[in-house]
Amino acid sequence: MTLTEQEILRYSRHIILPEVGGRGQQRIKSASVLVAGLGAAGSAAALYLAAAGVGRLTLWDPAPLAEADLARAIAHDRAHLGLSRAASARGKVTAINPDADVLASAEPDALPGLVNGHQVVLATAGDWEAVQAAALRTGAAAVFAGVRGAAGAVFAHRPGEPCLGCVPPEAREAAGLQPEEGGGCAVAAAAGVVGIAAATEALKLILGIGAPLTGRLWAYDGWAAGSREVPVTRRADCALCGRA
Template identity: 40%
Template sequence: MSVELNDAQLLRYSRHILLDEIGIEGQQKLQAARVLVIGAGGLGSPAALYLASAGVGRLTLVDHDTVDLTNLQRQIAHTTARVGSPKAESARAAIAAINPEVDVVALLERADDARLAELVRDADVVLDCTDNFATRHAVNRACVAHKVPLVSGAVIRFDGQVSVFDPRAGDLPCYSCLFPQDQAFEDVACSTMGVFAPLVGIVGAMQAAEALKLVMGIGTSLAGRLLLLDGLRMEWTSIGIGRNDGCPVCGTLALGSVPGK
């Protein structure tokens, strides 16, 4: 659906519109887009702010947590005055200050599988900005089931990673192909291991960039590649990742058991 841009919007987004790859048509796609961000913390903060400033039409933020003083070292959507407030509401306030035209839906909840399926089904792209494997796998399952592209990021200490899992193409891996959901992975919390503040900004901004590219259909996404960042050396490593045909989430047998696949 095409969305007409008014004069103020043409001015606000003029630096996007000047780019041949985007232009007015690309900006209109952003205006019509529905983006779901799971997590409004370290990664979700920069991701949501850049998505909003870029002109995404509807932004749904899901986070059950409240702002804590220890969050402010890296979670840039929140402020000292909003300590104790729900993170989703705090992020909505930050977005409104930057771009009040964005329709922000702030959900103060921990979404289970059924709720995630409902939210993902209504989105054009999903950003996983969470910090635990159980939620990441739940989000991945919902994205695979409804063929919605997923932009995944993670950061701990001085290390970051980002990738795209796009189930619309049958030969690309899902998150479970890379990190099998039946394997035991230990969740490492920032509260015990620490995290270098700018790193979440770098990875979260990259998640926003990948999401915007997917919405507009420009460039080449990170689907099939995992980018690893060593923040101490400031070195990127790109690793090719393939699909696991035996994956219980996106493999041939798994897809054959899902209605409509």
């Protein structure tokens, strides 16, 4: 997929990077990413993926936008209160990248089916096990990001590598790697850090560069201004990928 003159100018700071270049930016433009959850972390991830030039974005979130979301979910504004968070976020995502094909879905049961046809799924909410199972079936890469208070975590999966089901439950709990649920508490800036880290992982998977967070869980602690990694190995008895 070729870049227009306007896109070459817009993404010039990407294109001059040796890790990206013109071909890499074309890959980003050709990419399709499903963002599941448009709360605190998901909002940041969606906006940065749009700004990076991802050509097709599907936004899934059936939750209605509430006043409490506005303090931490930067893809929304007060004018959209009561709309689904997917529909609300679509406006700002489209404003950042008007050339992108942006679809919003608020169907509660649609998430696993939406994985099909996307290169990467970035999940901050929803049924993560169903998302991971769908990614295993379709060959999509997956990025999971969770935030709790000022702590959060990111984990990535590519076919053939340890999946979400291989992460010990106690490690997920300790790191805050859990899907966002109604009423969840998160420090806005910390959620932004985690969401942007997740978006970076998605871009690395699209471009095939760097060292993605596969086989390791990245845990961030905003209060301590530090992070750590937890190794994750593939389990033969994993309920999700053990037979894959």
